[in-house]
Amino acid sequence: MAATVLKTETIHIKSSSDVVTARQQVRTLAIELKFSLVDQTKIVTAASELARNTLDHGGGGEMDVAVVENGIRRGLRLTFRDHGPGIADIKQALSDGFTTGGGMGLGLGGSKRLMNEFDIHSQPGAGTTITAVRWK
Amino acid sequence: MDRIPILRMGNFLLVTIQVDMHDRLALTLQDDLTNRISEVGARGVLIDISSLEIVDSFIGRTLANIASMARVLDAQTVVVGMQPAVAITLVELGMSLPGIRTALNVESGMEYLQETAEAGMEIGVYGGDSTED
Numbered sequence: 001m002a003a004t005v006l007k008t009e010t011i012h013i014k015s016s017s018d019v020v021t022a023r024q025q026v027r028t029l030a031i032e033l034k035f036s037l038v039d040q041t042k043i044v045t046a047a048s049e050l051a052r053n054t055l056d057h058g059g060g061g062e063m064d065v066a067v068v069e070n071g072i073r074r075g076l077r078l079t080f081r082d083h084g085p086g087i088a089d090i091k092q093a094l095s096d097g098f099t100t101g102g103g104m105g106l107g108l109g110g111s112k113r114l115m116n117e118f119d120i121h122s123q124p125g126a127g128t129t130i131t132a133v134r135w136k
Numbered sequence: 137m138d139r140i141p142i143l144r145m146g147n148f149l150l151v152t153i154q155v156d157m158h159d160r161l162a163l164t165l166q167d168d169l170t171n172r173i174s175e176v177g178a179r180g181v182l183i184d185i186s187s188l189e190i191v192d193s194f195i196g197r198t199l200a201n202i203a204s205m206a207r208v209l210d211a212q213t214v215v216v217g218m219q220p221a222v223a224i225t226l227v228e229l230g231m232s233l234p235g236i237r238t239a240l241n242v243e244s245g246m247e248y249l250q251e252t253a254e255a256g257m258e259i260g261v262y263g264g265d266s267t268e269d
Contacts, residue, residue, distance in 0.1 A: 016159040041221040048192040096230050106193040110229035
């Protein structure tokens with residue numbers, strides 16, 4: 001998929017108030033792209049889950065939020081990067097109910113369901129990059 | 137640090153969440169509410185989330201924790217005013233908030249709390265056993 005990036009912004013995620021900033025930034029761009037209210041809510045919720053993972057499991061990192069275009073479609077692409085311990089078993093991490101953090105284990109699998117494209121790159125010891133796209 | 141105000145109305149506590157809560161603020165609310173229930177002997181807690189634009193798994197879990205702690209302290213919790221887009225997203229996320237009583241608005245939420253409080257008092261008057269299943 002060769003998507004053109006029209007605009008991109010980066011938010012550093014180092015505290016739980018940065019998770020709020022990340023949500024608000026994603027909301028602003030989702031509104032700019034004229035996503036429906038339900039779609040905005042899904043994207044912002046996914047962003048919130050993933051930003052919290054970056055903070056809690058990755059020890060902090062950053063989020064890029066990009067307006068992308070692929071032919072006639074536009075969408076919002078979220079990229080979360082951390083340099084934490086990485087994910088040993090991605091398949092297990094995506095399954096509902098699996099948690100290492102004392103949460104409900106819905107963050108990864110749930111945000112995957114809320115987005116159209118979802119991709120995890122992770123190496124134990126080297127960090128994790130998660131890319132998620134929602135198309136209009 | 138900022139806090140979410142808790143109002144008392146008779147035997148009930150009322151909370152309106154009007155800000156985009158960060159995680160620590162949600163945890164502070166959980167602690168504050170639990171303490172207030174015990175201090176005032178509240179029979180019910182009403183949480184109005186009509187201003188919340190998202191409920192993610194953390195906020196969902198916090199609401200569930202509040203409801204469980206309240207129940208242990210003999211108080212009922214009702215969460216009111218969830219926006220439709222939030223409800224759709226929550227279910228897709230995989231959270232259906234089991235164990236949390238909800239109502240469409242503050243009025244029907246208060247009715248529910250009043251009914252349960254009255255029902256609880258009747259059980260007391262007639263000395264019936266309060267086993268639930």
